[in-house]
Amino acid sequence: MPTALVTGAAGFVGRHFTRALQQAGYDVTAFDINPRSLPGVRLLDARAFFAANTERYDLVVHLAAVVGGRAKIEGEPLSLAVDLEIDAGLFQWALRTRPKRVVYYSSSAAYPVTLQDGHPPNTLAEPDIRFDYPLGGPDLSYGLAKLVGEQLAGYAEAEGIRVHVFRPFSGYGEDQALDYPFPSFADRARRRDDPFTIWGDGTQVRDWIHISDVVAATLAAVDQDVPGPVNLCTGRPTSFNDLAHMFADAAGYSPDLKHILDAPKGVAYRVGDPGKMLTFYTPKISLEEGIDRSLKANPWPS
Template identity: 55%
Template sequence: MKTALVTGAAGFVGRHMEAELLRRGWSVDVCDIDDYAGGIDAHDIFRACRDVYDLVVHAAATAPHRAAIDGLPMNMALDLALDAAMFEWAVRTGQRRVLYLSSSAAYPIDYQRDFATARPLSEAMVRFDRYNIGTPDASYGWAKLTGERMAAAAVLAGLPVHVVRPFSGYGEDQGVDWPFGAFLDRARRREDPFLIWGTGEQVRDWIHIDDVVTGALAVVDADVREPINLCTGVGTSMRDLAAMMCAEAGYRAAFDLREDAPAGVACRVGDPTRMLDVYRPGVSLAEGVRRAMRALVGQ
Protein backbone atom coordinates (compact mmCIF):
# COMPACT_ATOMS: atom_id res chain seq x y z
CA MET A 1 0.00 0.00 0.00
CA LYS A 2 1.29 3.46 -0.89
CA THR A 3 1.82 5.85 1.99
CA ALA A 4 1.34 9.62 2.15
CA LEU A 5 1.68 12.46 4.61
CA VAL A 6 -0.63 15.43 4.07
CA THR A 7 0.28 18.65 5.85
CA GLY A 8 -2.42 21.28 6.28
CA ALA A 9 -5.04 18.55 6.59
CA ALA A 10 -7.39 20.82 8.53
CA GLY A 11 -7.45 23.26 5.62
CA PHE A 12 -9.52 23.33 2.46
CA VAL A 13 -7.01 21.79 0.05
CA GLY A 14 -5.47 19.47 2.63
CA ARG A 15 -8.68 17.78 3.68
CA HIS A 16 -9.74 17.22 0.06
CA MET A 17 -6.29 15.85 -0.75
CA GLU A 18 -6.51 13.43 2.18
CA ALA A 19 -9.97 12.28 1.06
CA GLU A 20 -8.83 11.68 -2.52
CA LEU A 21 -5.75 9.71 -1.51
CA LEU A 22 -7.85 7.57 0.83
CA ARG A 23 -10.33 7.00 -1.99
CA ARG A 24 -7.44 5.76 -4.12
CA GLY A 25 -6.44 3.25 -1.48
CA TRP A 26 -3.46 5.05 0.05
CA SER A 27 -2.52 4.92 3.72
CA VAL A 28 -2.55 8.58 4.81
CA ASP A 29 -1.09 10.33 7.85
CA VAL A 30 -2.04 13.95 8.48
CA CYS A 31 -0.84 17.00 10.36
CA ASP A 32 -1.41 20.74 10.40
CA ILE A 33 -0.03 23.82 12.10
CA ASP A 34 -0.19 24.38 15.84
CA ASP A 35 -3.84 25.45 16.03
CA TYR A 36 -5.03 22.14 14.59
CA ALA A 37 -7.55 21.08 17.25
CA GLY A 38 -6.88 17.53 18.38
CA GLY A 39 -4.32 16.94 15.64
CA ILE A 40 -0.56 16.66 15.22
CA ASP A 41 1.50 19.80 14.76
CA ALA A 42 3.48 19.67 11.50
CA HIS A 43 6.50 21.13 13.27
CA ASP A 44 6.55 18.12 15.60
CA ILE A 45 6.53 15.82 12.58
CA PHE A 46 9.45 17.66 11.01
CA ARG A 47 11.46 17.55 14.25
CA ALA A 48 10.98 13.92 15.19
CA CYS A 49 9.39 11.74 12.47
CA ARG A 50 11.65 9.21 10.76
CA ASP A 51 8.98 7.52 8.63
CA VAL A 52 9.57 7.61 4.89
CA TYR A 53 6.48 8.26 2.75
CA ASP A 54 5.85 7.57 -0.91
CA LEU A 55 4.42 11.09 -1.14
CA VAL A 56 4.47 14.14 1.10
CA VAL A 57 1.77 16.66 0.14
CA HIS A 58 2.71 20.00 1.65
CA ALA A 59 -0.47 22.10 1.74
CA ALA A 60 0.00 23.74 5.15
CA ALA A 61 0.05 27.55 5.22
CA THR A 62 -1.04 30.29 7.61
CA ALA A 63 -4.44 31.80 6.75
CA PRO A 64 -3.92 32.20 2.97
CA HIS A 65 -6.97 34.43 2.39
CA ARG A 66 -7.12 38.07 1.29
CA ALA A 67 -7.79 39.70 4.66
CA ALA A 68 -4.82 37.91 6.24
CA ILE A 69 -2.57 38.39 3.20
CA ASP A 70 -3.11 42.15 3.37
CA GLY A 71 -3.58 42.51 7.12
CA LEU A 72 -1.14 40.04 8.70
CA PRO A 73 2.16 40.43 6.82
CA MET A 74 4.17 38.59 9.49
CA ASN A 75 2.41 35.37 8.53
CA MET A 76 5.18 35.29 5.95
CA ALA A 77 7.69 34.44 8.68
CA LEU A 78 5.52 31.56 9.91
CA ASP A 79 5.08 30.16 6.40
CA LEU A 80 8.78 30.43 5.56
CA ALA A 81 9.68 28.62 8.77
CA LEU A 82 7.14 25.91 8.01
CA ASP A 83 8.36 25.36 4.44
CA ALA A 84 12.01 25.40 5.51
CA ALA A 85 11.35 22.81 8.22
CA MET A 86 9.47 20.58 5.77
CA PHE A 87 12.12 20.64 3.05
CA GLU A 88 14.99 20.14 5.51
CA TRP A 89 13.16 17.16 7.04
CA ALA A 90 12.25 15.69 3.65
CA VAL A 91 15.86 15.80 2.45
CA ARG A 92 17.30 14.60 5.76
CA THR A 93 14.96 11.61 6.05
CA GLY A 94 14.99 10.64 2.37
CA GLN A 95 11.31 11.15 1.55
CA ARG A 96 10.47 9.56 -1.79
CA ARG A 97 8.79 12.62 -3.32
CA VAL A 98 7.15 15.92 -2.31
CA LEU A 99 4.19 17.73 -3.83
CA TYR A 100 4.53 21.41 -2.96
CA LEU A 101 1.38 23.54 -3.13
CA SER A 102 2.60 26.93 -4.25
CA SER A 103 0.19 29.64 -5.42
CA SER A 104 -0.71 31.95 -8.26
CA ALA A 105 0.24 34.70 -5.78
CA ALA A 106 3.86 33.95 -6.75
CA TYR A 107 3.37 35.64 -10.13
CA PRO A 108 4.61 39.22 -10.66
CA ILE A 109 1.85 41.70 -9.94
CA ASP A 110 3.03 43.87 -12.85
CA TYR A 111 1.08 41.47 -15.09
CA GLN A 112 -2.06 41.76 -12.94
CA ARG A 113 -2.37 45.37 -11.74
CA ASP A 114 -4.83 46.59 -14.37
CA PHE A 115 -6.85 45.27 -17.28
CA ALA A 116 -4.81 47.14 -19.90
CA THR A 117 -1.61 45.24 -19.11
CA ALA A 118 -3.01 41.98 -17.73
CA ARG A 119 -2.29 38.77 -19.62
CA PRO A 120 -2.55 35.04 -18.92
CA LEU A 121 0.05 34.03 -16.37
CA SER A 122 2.38 31.36 -17.72
CA GLU A 123 4.89 29.37 -15.72
CA ALA A 124 7.80 30.96 -17.60
CA MET A 125 6.99 34.33 -15.99
CA VAL A 126 8.62 33.10 -12.78
CA ARG A 127 12.33 32.59 -13.37
CA PHE A 128 15.04 32.49 -10.75
CA ASP A 129 17.83 33.12 -13.25
CA ARG A 130 16.84 36.76 -13.75
CA TYR A 131 18.23 39.73 -11.88
CA ASN A 132 14.65 40.96 -11.35
CA ILE A 133 12.16 38.13 -11.01
CA GLY A 134 9.22 40.48 -10.43
CA THR A 135 7.33 41.39 -7.27
CA PRO A 136 4.75 38.77 -6.25
CA ASP A 137 1.46 39.41 -4.44
CA ALA A 138 2.20 40.69 -0.93
CA SER A 139 4.03 38.74 1.75
CA TYR A 140 2.13 35.54 0.94
CA GLY A 141 3.39 35.68 -2.65
CA TRP A 142 6.94 36.18 -1.40
CA ALA A 143 6.56 33.19 0.92
CA LYS A 144 5.39 30.95 -1.92
CA LEU A 145 8.06 32.23 -4.28
CA THR A 146 10.70 31.51 -1.64
CA GLY A 147 9.12 28.12 -1.03
CA GLU A 148 9.61 27.32 -4.71
CA ARG A 149 13.26 28.39 -4.39
CA MET A 150 13.60 26.01 -1.41
CA ALA A 151 12.05 23.29 -3.56
CA ALA A 152 14.72 23.89 -6.21
CA ALA A 153 17.43 23.63 -3.56
CA ALA A 154 15.92 20.38 -2.29
CA VAL A 155 15.99 19.00 -5.84
CA LEU A 156 19.71 19.74 -6.00
CA ALA A 157 20.03 17.75 -2.78
CA GLY A 158 18.37 14.75 -4.45
CA LEU A 159 14.71 15.13 -3.42
CA PRO A 160 12.08 14.64 -6.16
CA VAL A 161 9.73 17.65 -5.90
CA HIS A 162 6.61 18.57 -7.86
CA VAL A 163 5.39 22.20 -7.70
CA VAL A 164 1.87 23.27 -8.59
CA ARG A 165 0.44 26.78 -8.61
CA PRO A 166 -3.31 26.69 -7.93
CA PHE A 167 -5.33 29.72 -8.96
CA SER A 168 -8.64 30.53 -7.20
CA GLY A 169 -9.67 27.17 -5.79
CA TYR A 170 -13.24 26.85 -4.57
CA GLY A 171 -15.83 24.31 -3.48
CA GLU A 172 -19.02 23.76 -1.54
CA ASP A 173 -17.29 23.38 1.84
CA GLN A 174 -14.97 26.38 1.58
CA GLY A 175 -14.88 28.75 4.54
CA VAL A 176 -16.33 32.25 4.51
CA ASP A 177 -12.87 33.87 4.66
CA TRP A 178 -12.56 33.14 0.92
CA PRO A 179 -14.70 34.87 -1.72
CA PHE A 180 -16.52 31.78 -2.99
CA GLY A 181 -17.40 30.59 0.52
CA ALA A 182 -18.44 34.09 1.56
CA PHE A 183 -20.61 34.56 -1.53
CA LEU A 184 -22.21 31.17 -1.02
CA ASP A 185 -23.12 32.09 2.55
CA ARG A 186 -24.57 35.44 1.44
CA ALA A 187 -26.64 33.79 -1.30
CA ARG A 188 -27.88 31.20 1.20
CA ARG A 189 -29.12 34.06 3.39
CA ARG A 190 -30.48 35.85 0.30
CA GLU A 191 -28.48 38.90 1.25
CA ASP A 192 -29.67 42.08 -0.48
CA PRO A 193 -27.73 44.25 -1.01
CA PHE A 194 -25.04 41.66 -1.63
CA LEU A 195 -21.63 42.61 -0.19
CA ILE A 196 -18.59 42.49 -2.51
CA TRP A 197 -15.13 43.66 -1.52
CA GLY A 198 -13.55 46.04 -4.02
CA THR A 199 -15.13 47.28 -7.23
CA GLY A 200 -16.57 43.87 -8.11
CA GLU A 201 -14.67 43.96 -11.40
CA GLN A 202 -11.68 41.98 -10.09
CA VAL A 203 -11.27 38.91 -12.30
CA ARG A 204 -10.13 35.52 -11.07
CA ASP A 205 -9.54 32.09 -12.59
CA TRP A 206 -11.85 29.84 -10.55
CA ILE A 207 -10.91 26.15 -10.39
CA HIS A 208 -12.96 23.60 -8.47
CA ILE A 209 -11.25 21.84 -5.59
CA ASP A 210 -11.82 18.45 -7.28
CA ASP A 211 -9.72 19.70 -10.20
CA VAL A 212 -7.08 21.20 -7.89
CA VAL A 213 -6.60 17.86 -6.15
CA THR A 214 -6.83 15.52 -9.13
CA GLY A 215 -4.80 17.91 -11.27
CA ALA A 216 -2.03 18.06 -8.66
CA LEU A 217 -1.95 14.29 -8.36
CA ALA A 218 -1.89 13.98 -12.16
CA VAL A 219 1.29 16.08 -12.11
CA VAL A 220 2.79 13.60 -9.63
CA ASP A 221 1.63 10.59 -11.63
CA ALA A 222 3.14 12.05 -14.80
CA ASP A 223 6.37 12.76 -12.89
CA VAL A 224 6.48 16.36 -14.09
CA ARG A 225 9.34 18.17 -12.36
CA GLU A 226 8.69 21.73 -13.54
CA PRO A 227 6.08 24.07 -11.97
CA ILE A 228 2.58 23.74 -13.38
CA ASN A 229 -0.45 26.02 -13.10
CA LEU A 230 -3.71 24.56 -11.87
CA CYS A 231 -6.21 26.79 -13.63
CA THR A 232 -8.91 26.93 -16.30
CA GLY A 233 -7.70 29.87 -18.38
CA VAL A 234 -11.16 31.44 -17.98
CA GLY A 235 -11.61 34.66 -16.02
CA THR A 236 -14.79 35.58 -14.13
CA SER A 237 -15.32 38.77 -12.15
CA MET A 238 -16.45 38.91 -8.54
CA ARG A 239 -19.60 40.69 -9.67
CA ASP A 240 -20.42 37.93 -12.17
CA LEU A 241 -19.75 35.22 -9.60
CA ALA A 242 -22.08 36.96 -7.13
CA ALA A 243 -24.78 37.20 -9.82
CA MET A 244 -24.40 33.47 -10.55
CA MET A 245 -24.79 32.69 -6.86
CA CYS A 246 -27.91 34.83 -6.53
CA ALA A 247 -29.47 33.36 -9.67
CA GLU A 248 -28.85 29.83 -8.43
CA ALA A 249 -30.45 30.80 -5.10
CA GLY A 250 -33.47 32.13 -6.99
CA TYR A 251 -33.25 35.87 -6.46
CA ARG A 252 -31.66 39.08 -7.74
CA ALA A 253 -29.76 41.50 -5.52
CA ALA A 254 -28.20 44.91 -5.64
CA PHE A 255 -24.47 44.94 -4.93
CA ASP A 256 -22.88 46.70 -1.98
CA LEU A 257 -19.37 47.45 -3.24
CA ARG A 258 -16.79 48.13 -0.52
CA GLU A 259 -13.89 49.67 -2.40
CA ASP A 260 -11.94 50.27 0.82
CA ALA A 261 -11.86 46.54 1.63
CA PRO A 262 -8.96 44.22 0.64
CA ALA A 263 -9.54 43.26 -2.98
CA GLY A 264 -6.24 42.11 -4.46
CA VAL A 265 -5.08 42.62 -8.04
CA ALA A 266 -7.34 43.56 -10.94
CA CYS A 267 -6.96 40.43 -13.08
CA ARG A 268 -5.42 37.03 -12.33
CA VAL A 269 -6.01 34.35 -14.97
CA GLY A 270 -3.70 31.41 -15.63
CA ASP A 271 -2.31 29.96 -18.82
CA PRO A 272 -3.32 26.26 -18.73
CA THR A 273 -1.14 25.15 -21.67
CA ARG A 274 1.41 23.19 -19.65
CA MET A 275 -1.24 21.66 -17.39
CA LEU A 276 -3.29 20.42 -20.36
CA ASP A 277 -0.48 18.03 -21.26
CA VAL A 278 -1.30 16.04 -18.11
CA TYR A 279 -4.75 17.13 -16.93
CA ARG A 280 -7.94 18.78 -18.18
CA PRO A 281 -10.31 20.34 -15.57
CA GLY A 282 -13.73 18.72 -15.48
CA VAL A 283 -15.87 21.10 -13.40
CA SER A 284 -17.04 24.39 -14.89
CA LEU A 285 -17.73 27.34 -12.63
CA ALA A 286 -21.45 27.11 -13.40
CA GLU A 287 -21.46 23.46 -12.34
CA GLY A 288 -19.42 24.28 -9.26
CA VAL A 289 -21.95 26.91 -8.20
CA ARG A 290 -24.81 24.45 -8.78
CA ARG A 291 -23.07 21.79 -6.69
CA ALA A 292 -22.49 24.24 -3.88
CA MET A 293 -26.08 25.43 -3.79
CA ARG A 294 -27.39 21.85 -3.94
CA ALA A 295 -25.13 20.96 -1.00
CA LEU A 296 -26.66 23.81 1.00
CA VAL A 297 -30.18 22.64 0.20
CA GLY A 298 -29.24 19.15 1.36
CA GLN A 299 -28.01 20.32 4.76
Protein backbone atom coordinates (compact mmCIF):
# COMPACT_ATOMS: atom_id res chain seq x y z
CA MET A 1 0.00 0.00 0.00
CA PRO A 2 1.45 3.43 -0.93
CA THR A 3 2.06 5.83 1.92
CA ALA A 4 1.14 9.51 2.11
CA LEU A 5 1.79 12.30 4.58
CA VAL A 6 -0.62 15.23 4.91
CA THR A 7 0.49 18.18 7.05
CA GLY A 8 -2.16 20.65 8.16
CA ALA A 9 -4.65 17.80 7.75
CA ALA A 10 -7.44 19.36 9.83
CA GLY A 11 -7.58 22.55 7.79
CA PHE A 12 -10.02 23.18 4.96
CA VAL A 13 -7.78 21.87 2.17
CA GLY A 14 -6.16 19.23 4.39
CA ARG A 15 -9.45 17.57 5.28
CA HIS A 16 -10.31 17.15 1.61
CA PHE A 17 -6.88 15.81 0.68
CA THR A 18 -6.82 13.33 3.55
CA ARG A 19 -10.20 11.95 2.52
CA ALA A 20 -9.26 11.77 -1.18
CA LEU A 21 -5.98 9.96 -0.51
CA GLN A 22 -7.63 7.47 1.80
CA GLN A 23 -10.24 6.76 -0.87
CA ALA A 24 -7.43 6.32 -3.41
CA GLY A 25 -5.89 3.55 -1.31
CA TYR A 26 -3.08 5.36 0.48
CA ASP A 27 -2.01 4.64 4.02
CA VAL A 28 -2.25 8.24 5.24
CA THR A 29 -0.34 9.82 8.11
CA ALA A 30 -2.18 13.02 8.97
CA PHE A 31 -1.44 15.66 11.59
CA ASP A 32 -2.29 19.24 12.49
CA ILE A 33 -1.47 21.67 15.26
CA ASN A 34 -5.25 21.96 15.80
CA PRO A 35 -6.81 18.58 14.88
CA ARG A 36 -10.40 19.53 15.89
CA SER A 37 -11.00 15.96 17.05
CA LEU A 38 -11.07 14.68 13.47
CA PRO A 39 -10.65 10.89 13.29
CA GLY A 40 -7.12 9.85 12.38
CA VAL A 41 -5.61 13.34 12.62
CA ARG A 42 -2.83 13.57 15.20
CA LEU A 43 -2.08 16.64 17.31
CA LEU A 44 1.40 17.65 16.19
CA ASP A 45 3.34 20.73 15.15
CA ALA A 46 4.86 20.32 11.67
CA ARG A 47 8.13 21.83 12.84
CA ALA A 48 8.53 19.15 15.53
CA PHE A 49 7.67 16.41 13.03
CA PHE A 50 10.20 17.59 10.46
CA ALA A 51 12.92 17.87 13.10
CA ALA A 52 12.52 14.30 14.37
CA ASN A 53 10.95 12.10 11.68
CA THR A 54 13.00 9.71 9.54
CA GLU A 55 10.29 7.88 7.54
CA ARG A 56 10.17 7.87 3.75
CA TYR A 57 6.77 8.52 2.14
CA ASP A 58 5.55 7.93 -1.39
CA LEU A 59 3.65 11.22 -1.42
CA VAL A 60 3.79 14.28 0.81
CA VAL A 61 1.03 16.89 0.64
CA HIS A 62 2.31 19.87 2.60
CA LEU A 63 -0.47 22.17 3.79
CA ALA A 64 0.67 23.19 7.27
CA ALA A 65 0.69 26.98 7.49
CA VAL A 66 -0.58 29.89 9.53
CA VAL A 67 -3.81 30.93 7.83
CA GLY A 68 -6.80 33.12 8.60
CA GLY A 69 -8.00 35.04 5.57
CA ARG A 70 -7.58 38.66 4.61
CA ALA A 71 -7.91 40.00 8.15
CA LYS A 72 -4.84 38.05 9.28
CA ILE A 73 -2.86 38.74 6.09
CA GLU A 74 -3.24 42.50 6.54
CA GLY A 75 -3.70 42.69 10.32
CA GLU A 76 -1.12 40.19 11.64
CA PRO A 77 1.64 40.00 9.02
CA LEU A 78 4.33 38.87 11.49
CA SER A 79 2.28 35.82 12.49
CA LEU A 80 2.56 34.59 8.91
CA ALA A 81 6.35 34.65 9.07
CA VAL A 82 6.07 31.28 10.84
CA ASP A 83 5.25 29.83 7.41
CA LEU A 84 8.88 30.43 6.40
CA GLU A 85 10.08 28.31 9.30
CA ILE A 86 7.58 25.53 8.54
CA ASP A 87 8.52 25.38 4.86
CA ALA A 88 12.24 25.42 5.56
CA GLY A 89 11.71 22.49 7.91
CA LEU A 90 9.78 20.62 5.20
CA PHE A 91 12.53 20.85 2.61
CA GLN A 92 15.34 20.08 5.06
CA TRP A 93 13.39 16.96 6.14
CA ALA A 94 12.76 16.02 2.49
CA LEU A 95 16.49 16.14 1.75
CA ARG A 96 17.09 13.71 4.64
CA THR A 97 14.25 11.26 4.00
CA ARG A 98 13.91 11.49 0.18
CA PRO A 99 10.13 11.16 -0.32
CA LYS A 100 9.15 10.11 -3.85
CA ARG A 101 6.98 13.18 -4.46
CA VAL A 102 6.19 16.38 -2.59
CA VAL A 103 3.18 18.63 -3.23
CA TYR A 104 3.92 22.21 -2.20
CA TYR A 105 1.02 24.63 -2.11
CA SER A 106 2.09 28.14 -2.93
CA SER A 107 -0.59 30.77 -3.53
CA SER A 108 -1.86 33.26 -6.06
CA ALA A 109 -0.68 35.79 -3.45
CA ALA A 110 2.86 35.09 -4.67
CA TYR A 111 2.20 37.02 -7.88
CA PRO A 112 3.38 40.65 -8.03
CA VAL A 113 0.61 42.96 -6.88
CA THR A 114 1.63 45.40 -9.62
CA LEU A 115 -0.01 42.98 -12.07
CA GLN A 116 -3.26 42.99 -10.09
CA ASP A 117 -4.45 46.59 -10.16
CA GLY A 118 -7.08 45.89 -12.82
CA HIS A 119 -5.75 48.44 -15.32
CA PRO A 120 -6.05 46.66 -17.65
CA PRO A 121 -7.61 43.44 -16.31
CA ASN A 122 -4.78 40.95 -16.47
CA THR A 123 -4.84 37.18 -16.07
CA LEU A 124 -1.87 35.86 -14.13
CA ALA A 125 0.16 33.17 -15.89
CA GLU A 126 2.84 30.95 -14.38
CA PRO A 127 5.77 32.75 -16.12
CA ASP A 128 4.75 36.03 -14.45
CA ILE A 129 6.85 34.92 -11.49
CA ARG A 130 10.53 34.66 -12.35
CA PHE A 131 13.44 33.68 -10.18
CA ASP A 132 16.24 35.02 -12.38
CA TYR A 133 15.90 38.52 -10.95
CA PRO A 134 15.41 39.82 -7.39
CA LEU A 135 12.11 38.74 -5.86
CA GLY A 136 9.68 41.49 -5.03
CA GLY A 137 6.13 42.68 -4.94
CA PRO A 138 4.07 39.70 -3.67
CA ASP A 139 0.99 40.19 -1.48
CA LEU A 140 2.42 41.13 1.92
CA SER A 141 4.18 38.64 4.20
CA TYR A 142 1.89 35.75 3.22
CA GLY A 143 2.75 36.11 -0.45
CA LEU A 144 6.42 36.56 0.38
CA ALA A 145 6.49 33.36 2.44
CA LYS A 146 4.94 31.41 -0.44
CA LEU A 147 7.34 32.97 -2.93
CA VAL A 148 10.31 31.92 -0.80
CA GLY A 149 8.74 28.47 -0.45
CA GLU A 150 8.64 28.16 -4.24
CA GLN A 151 12.30 29.04 -4.41
CA LEU A 152 13.11 26.44 -1.75
CA ALA A 153 11.12 23.91 -3.80
CA GLY A 154 13.36 24.72 -6.75
CA TYR A 155 16.46 24.08 -4.66
CA ALA A 156 14.99 20.74 -3.50
CA GLU A 157 14.28 19.78 -7.12
CA ALA A 158 17.91 20.49 -7.95
CA GLU A 159 18.83 17.98 -5.22
CA GLY A 160 16.67 15.29 -6.81
CA ILE A 161 13.42 15.72 -4.84
CA ARG A 162 10.35 15.73 -7.11
CA VAL A 163 8.32 18.75 -6.01
CA HIS A 164 5.00 19.71 -7.59
CA VAL A 165 4.23 23.40 -6.97
CA PHE A 166 0.66 24.70 -7.23
CA ARG A 167 -0.71 28.23 -7.03
CA PRO A 168 -4.37 28.01 -5.98
CA PHE A 169 -6.52 31.04 -6.54
CA SER A 170 -9.70 31.60 -4.50
CA GLY A 171 -10.58 28.10 -3.39
CA TYR A 172 -13.88 27.55 -1.64
CA GLY A 173 -16.16 24.79 -0.41
CA GLU A 174 -19.13 24.01 1.75
CA ASP A 175 -17.06 23.33 4.89
CA GLN A 176 -14.76 26.36 4.72
CA ALA A 177 -14.43 28.57 7.81
CA LEU A 178 -16.14 31.96 7.94
CA ASP A 179 -12.74 33.70 7.92
CA TYR A 180 -13.02 33.61 4.12
CA PRO A 181 -15.39 35.54 1.85
CA PHE A 182 -17.18 32.74 0.00
CA PRO A 183 -18.58 30.94 3.07
CA SER A 184 -19.30 34.31 4.68
CA PHE A 185 -21.38 35.31 1.66
CA ALA A 186 -23.19 31.97 1.81
CA ASP A 187 -23.91 32.54 5.50
CA ARG A 188 -25.31 36.02 4.86
CA ALA A 189 -27.47 34.81 2.00
CA ARG A 190 -28.68 31.83 4.04
CA ARG A 191 -29.77 34.27 6.78
CA ARG A 192 -31.17 36.62 4.11
CA ASP A 193 -29.16 39.54 5.47
CA ASP A 194 -30.37 42.92 4.26
CA PRO A 195 -28.22 44.91 3.89
CA PHE A 196 -25.66 42.42 2.62
CA THR A 197 -22.23 43.54 3.87
CA ILE A 198 -19.10 43.44 1.71
CA TRP A 199 -15.56 44.42 2.69
CA GLY A 200 -14.25 47.19 0.44
CA ASP A 201 -16.23 48.69 -2.42
CA GLY A 202 -17.03 45.28 -3.90
CA THR A 203 -15.34 45.92 -7.23
CA GLN A 204 -12.36 43.72 -6.33
CA VAL A 205 -12.32 40.66 -8.59
CA ARG A 206 -11.41 37.07 -7.79
CA ASP A 207 -11.17 33.69 -9.55
CA TRP A 208 -13.19 31.09 -7.62
CA ILE A 209 -12.44 27.36 -7.81
CA HIS A 210 -14.17 24.60 -5.85
CA ILE A 211 -12.08 22.57 -3.40
CA SER A 212 -13.00 19.31 -5.14
CA ASP A 213 -11.43 20.64 -8.34
CA VAL A 214 -8.37 21.86 -6.43
CA VAL A 215 -7.80 18.37 -5.03
CA ALA A 216 -8.60 16.51 -8.26
CA ALA A 217 -6.38 18.77 -10.37
CA THR A 218 -3.49 18.35 -7.93
CA LEU A 219 -3.73 14.56 -7.89
CA ALA A 220 -4.06 14.47 -11.69
CA ALA A 221 -0.88 16.54 -12.03
CA VAL A 222 0.98 14.25 -9.65
CA ASP A 223 -0.29 11.15 -11.45
CA GLN A 224 0.77 12.56 -14.82
CA ASP A 225 4.04 14.00 -13.48
CA VAL A 226 3.21 17.55 -14.61
CA PRO A 227 6.05 19.90 -13.71
CA GLY A 228 5.12 23.01 -11.76
CA PRO A 229 4.30 25.65 -11.06
CA VAL A 230 0.64 25.22 -12.00
CA ASN A 231 -2.19 27.69 -11.45
CA LEU A 232 -5.32 26.14 -9.94
CA CYS A 233 -8.04 28.43 -11.22
CA THR A 234 -10.89 28.79 -13.71
CA GLY A 235 -9.99 32.06 -15.44
CA ARG A 236 -13.49 33.40 -14.71
CA PRO A 237 -13.46 36.91 -13.19
CA THR A 238 -16.17 37.65 -10.60
CA SER A 239 -16.36 40.78 -8.51
CA PHE A 240 -17.47 40.66 -4.89
CA ASN A 241 -20.54 42.71 -5.82
CA ASP A 242 -21.46 40.21 -8.53
CA LEU A 243 -20.86 37.29 -6.16
CA ALA A 244 -23.17 38.87 -3.58
CA HIS A 245 -25.90 39.30 -6.21
CA MET A 246 -25.45 35.69 -7.33
CA PHE A 247 -25.84 34.44 -3.76
CA ALA A 248 -28.88 36.64 -3.15
CA ASP A 249 -30.52 35.55 -6.41
CA ALA A 250 -29.92 31.89 -5.51
CA ALA A 251 -31.43 32.52 -2.07
CA GLY A 252 -34.45 34.24 -3.64
CA TYR A 253 -34.21 37.81 -2.36
CA SER A 254 -32.85 41.25 -3.35
CA PRO A 255 -30.87 42.93 -0.57
CA ASP A 256 -29.09 46.26 -0.61
CA LEU A 257 -25.32 46.00 -0.56
CA LYS A 258 -23.47 47.67 2.32
CA HIS A 259 -19.78 48.31 1.72
CA ILE A 260 -17.33 48.46 4.63
CA LEU A 261 -14.76 50.71 3.02
CA ASP A 262 -12.18 50.64 5.83
CA ALA A 263 -12.08 46.82 6.02
CA PRO A 264 -9.23 44.78 4.46
CA LYS A 265 -10.05 44.20 0.81
CA GLY A 266 -6.90 42.92 -0.93
CA VAL A 267 -5.82 43.55 -4.51
CA ALA A 268 -8.16 44.87 -7.20
CA TYR A 269 -8.00 42.04 -9.75
CA ARG A 270 -6.70 38.53 -9.11
CA VAL A 271 -7.62 36.13 -11.92
CA GLY A 272 -5.51 33.24 -13.14
CA ASP A 273 -4.65 31.87 -16.54
CA PRO A 274 -5.78 28.21 -16.39
CA GLY A 275 -4.13 27.24 -19.69
CA LYS A 276 -1.52 24.93 -18.20
CA MET A 277 -4.00 23.22 -15.88
CA LEU A 278 -6.44 22.65 -18.75
CA THR A 279 -3.86 20.49 -20.52
CA PHE A 280 -4.45 17.77 -17.89
CA TYR A 281 -7.59 18.73 -15.93
CA THR A 282 -10.84 20.64 -16.49
CA PRO A 283 -12.78 21.94 -13.45
CA LYS A 284 -16.10 20.18 -12.90
CA ILE A 285 -17.93 22.49 -10.47
CA SER A 286 -19.28 25.74 -11.92
CA LEU A 287 -19.53 28.84 -9.74
CA GLU A 288 -23.32 28.59 -9.88
CA GLU A 289 -23.26 24.99 -8.64
CA GLY A 290 -20.79 25.94 -5.93
CA ILE A 291 -23.10 28.69 -4.70
CA ASP A 292 -26.05 26.29 -4.63
CA ARG A 293 -24.02 23.70 -2.69
CA SER A 294 -22.85 26.29 -0.17
CA LEU A 295 -26.37 27.57 0.48
CA LYS A 296 -27.62 24.05 1.14
CA ALA A 297 -24.74 22.98 3.37
CA ASN A 298 -24.36 23.20 7.11
CA PRO A 299 -21.43 25.55 7.73
CA TRP A 300 -18.25 24.17 9.24
CA PRO A 301 -18.16 25.08 12.97
CA SER A 302 -15.63 27.74 13.91
